[in-house]
Amino acid sequence: MTYRLSGSVGAFPASQKVWQPDEARRCWRSWRGLEPAEKPPAVREAHRQLTGYLRNNVHRMNYPRCLAHGWEIGSGAIESACQNIVGRRLKGPGMQWRERGTTSQCQWRALDRSETPL
Structure with missing residues (x-):
């Protein structure tokens, strides 16, 4: 928007x-x-x-x-989170991945980086 x-x-x-x-x-x-x-x-x-x-x-x-509720309403925090979760996991040096595996990788990374305890 x-x-x-x-x-x-x-x-x-x-x-x-x-x-x-x-x-x-x-x-x-x-x-x-x-x-x-x-x-x-x-x-x-x-x-x-x-x-x-x-x-x-x-x-x-x-x-x-x-x-x-303390929720972010700007796009900056979301873009930063995407870079943190996706970019650093999938675009790091020497990283190799296939498209079909990216969804589960990103879900695990998001869970790991969230403040919600496992």
Whole structure:
């Protein structure tokens, strides 16, 4: 989602705040209301895809709830975890692996690196 809305950060720098759940829904409704009928087919398709994405994921945009649980809402922590779990296990010097074995390797690595005791 970050890449789809990256332009909004530059366009609305004063809006750098945590969204309330109803604000996410209002954003989706506003975007849905923009009918690009006069636009080229590629623009209409992009609008259709983004509107569908927002409709299907607006329930995940309850940022105050996520923060209250201590969950990360930015992509940086996730990307770092992927590098830690996948990159260091599968891309290390001298590492050899086959595609069919990567899922189980990553599951074990994630379990090993998590804070959940075995």
